[in-house]
Amino acid sequence: MATPDEVVHPELRELLQSAHGLMRSGKATDAVRTLANAYLLLLSLKPELLEQAVSTMSGRTVPTVMRWPALGADLNVDSVLAKQPRIEFTRDRFALSEAMTYYEFALETAIAAGA
Amino acid sequence: MKFGLFYELQTPKPYDRETWDPDDERRVFHEMLDQVELADQLGFDYVFEVEHHFLEEYSHSSAPELMMAALSQRTKQIRLGHGIVLTPPPYNHPARVAERIAALDILSNGRVEFGTGESASEMELGGFGVDRGLKKSMWEEATREIANMMVSEPYAGFDGEFFAMPARNVIPKPVQKPHPPMWVAASRRETTMVAARFGIASLGFGFETPEELGDRANEYYRLLREESMPIGHALNPGLAVLNTFMMGKTDAEAIRRSAGGPGFFAHSLGYYYTPATGASHPPGGRNLYRAYRDASPERAAQADTEQRGFLSEAEIRKGEPEDEVQRALYRAARSGNAIGSTKRLRKTLKLYEAQHLDVMVFVAQAGDRKHEHIMESIDQFGRELLPEFHERHETVHRAWREQRLRGLEFPINSSI
Numbered sequence: 357m358a359t360p361d362e363v364v365h366p367e368l369r370e371l372l373q374s375a376h377g378l379m380r381s382g383k384a385t386d387a388v389r390t391l392a393n394a395y396l397l398l399l400s401l402k403p404e405l406l407e408q409a410v411s412t413m414s415g416r417t418v419p420t421v422m423r424w425p426a427l428g429a430d431l432n433v434d435s436v437l438a439k440q441p442r443i444e445f446t447r448d449r450f451a452l453s454e455a456m457t458y459y460e461f462a463l464e465t466a467i468a469a470g471a
Numbered sequence: 472m473k474f475g476l477f478y479e480l481q482t483p484k485p486y487d488r489e490t491w492d493p494d495d496e497r498r499v500f501h502e503m504l505d506q507v508e509l510a511d512q513l514g515f516d517y518v519f520e521v522e523h524h525f526l527e528e529y530s531h532s533s534a535p536e537l538m539m540a541a542l543s544q545r546t547k548q549i550r551l552g553h554g555i556v557l558t559p560p561p562y563n564h565p566a567r568v569a570e571r572i573a574a575l576d577i578l579s580n581g582r583v584e585f586g587t588g589e590s591a592s593e594m595e596l597g598g599f600g601v602d603r604g605l606k607k608s609m610w611e612e613a614t615r616e617i618a619n620m621m622v623s624e625p626y627a628g629f630d631g632e633f634f635a636m637p638a639r640n641v642i643p644k645p646v647q648k649p650h651p652p653m654w655v656a657a658s659r660r661e662t663t664m665v666a667a668r669f670g671i672a673s674l675g676f677g678f679e680t681p682e683e684l685g686d687r688a689n690e691y692y693r694l695l696r697e698e699s700m701p702i703g704h705a706l707n708p709g710l711a712v713l714n715t716f717m718m719g720k721t722d723a724e725a726i727r728r729s730a731g732g733p734g735f736f737a738h739s740l741g742y743y744y745t746p747a748t749g750a751s752h753p754p755g756g757r758n759l760y761r762a763y764r765d766a767s768p769e770r771a772a773q774a775d776t777e778q779r780g781f782l783s784e785a786e787i788r789k790g791e792p793e794d795e796v797q798r799a800l801y802r803a804a805r806s807g808n809a810i811g812s813t814k815r816l817r818k819t820l821k822l823y824e825a826q827h828l829d830v831m832v833f834v835a836q837a838g839d840r841k842h843e844h845i846m847e848s849i850d851q852f853g854r855e856l857l858p859e860f861h862e863r864h865e866t867v868h869r870a871w872r873e874q875r876l877r878g879l880e881f882p883i884n885s886s887i
Contacts, residue, residue: 430604450608451611452611454611460661
């Protein structure tokens with residue numbers, strides 16, 4: 357059972373709690389922006405995440421952090437490779453399903469990283 | 472646990488030719504009708520059929536509503552599942568989807584399962600002009616409005632981000648009220664949790680192990696109970712997962728019969744869904760089946776299937792890709808969880824049952840598997856295993872579900 361209460365770092369926990377509240381009240385766009393901030397904070401707290409790569413079936417490896425969903429708040433690949441991650445917004449409106457997707461990913465990643 | 476069959480209508484080209492035999496598509500379509508008719512007679516609960524476009528050999532199921540209409544007249548009790556309808560408006564206008572779902576529900580006397588989704592292959596997105604970055608948003612807007620169209624008399628009209636239409640009475644209305652049970656295709660864990668929050672069932676394409684499934688089921692039902700914001704007008708609580716399926720009198724016989732199915736399924740799926748290959752597919756210009764047969768890693772995977780059925784879960788996981796989507800492909804090729812004798816399937820499927828899986832959906836029609844082997848497998852499963860799982864579904868699982876769903880403030884329309 358994953359909840360923001362399991363996140364140790366107070367600022368990160370607060371961002372995730374805030375995003376959860378925004379999502380629950382239907383403010384999807386605000387939730388996505390908050391989650392983007394939360395994810396960037398997580399990457400600054402756990403820079404080792406930028407070093408990790410995930411293997412694919414073809415034997416290629418890609419940076420694990422790039423699994424962050426590309427739904428309009430997209431993690432810039434070059435910024436990840438330069439160890440200065442940046443999220444670029446290609447849209448100014450998001451749907452609830454997108455906020456939910458970003459929320460689940462950010463929360464799971466934060467808890468798994470012990471942040 | 473309930474059981475279903477899953478169809479892509481895979482139609483591999485002959486190994487030594489550049490196009491299909493004239494009868495190939497007709498044969499595959501009619502074999503599916505025969506297989507589902509038999510499954511219906513034996514008490515299988517569901518059939519799910521995909522909607523895909525332009526994915527040559529991998530899936531020739533571009534008009535599932537027609538197959539479902541045919542099945543509605545050849546079957547009596549099996550639930551007819553869209554697995555799924557592509558709901559972003561460039562694929563299908565939302566009003567047309569609402570009309571077709573309702574018409575099928577009438578023809579089938581209320582047996583429709585309304586699965587929804589987006590697809591992710593460049594062949595389809597590019598073919599219909601769907602922006603990859605907007606497809607989830609399109610799915611949500613259209614799916615919500617389709618549900619509204621099925622219950623509103625008249626539909627008040629809509630002016631959204633991705634489609635608009637004036638007030639109209641969208642007819643006919645479905646037999647099931649307020650509308651048929653709704654699902655979403657989920658190849659990633661996040662989407663299963665979106666399903667929970669939207670109060671719809673998750674049709675999982677991740678080929679999850681029983682252990683992973685247990686965690687997922689607990690979290691899914693917790694979110695459904697605590698955080699539901701229904702996208703439709705009734706909840707459809709449910710978790711289904713896909714598994715490759717083939718039976719035989721012995722494990723060895725089932726494995727022999729299965730060969731060329733899961734491997735081709737994964738090879739062609741990986742081809743179309745990997746941007747480097749899928750985006751540059753030359754329409755009409757490749758023989759995927761030959762590429763699969765000639766690809767030595769795939770042959771190795773096929774051979775490996777023989778071993779995997781007898782390994783522990785920890786051993787099965789060794790060497791798997793870490794990326795969730797890639798792992799699903801890998802497992803589609805190698806998983807042997809529902810391949811084997813009656814004894815073996817009983818043992819492995821009980822592991823899923825113990826983790827409270829609602830529906831197991833079998834991928835039987837795949838690659839170059841033989842129709843007669845699929846028919847015999849359906850028959851064997853229906854006679855030797857289905858009754859005992861059904862009995863436990865009624866006596867054990869139903870109570871487990873009721874406990875989890877108790878106190879929900881929304882109406883439920885679920886066939887599980």
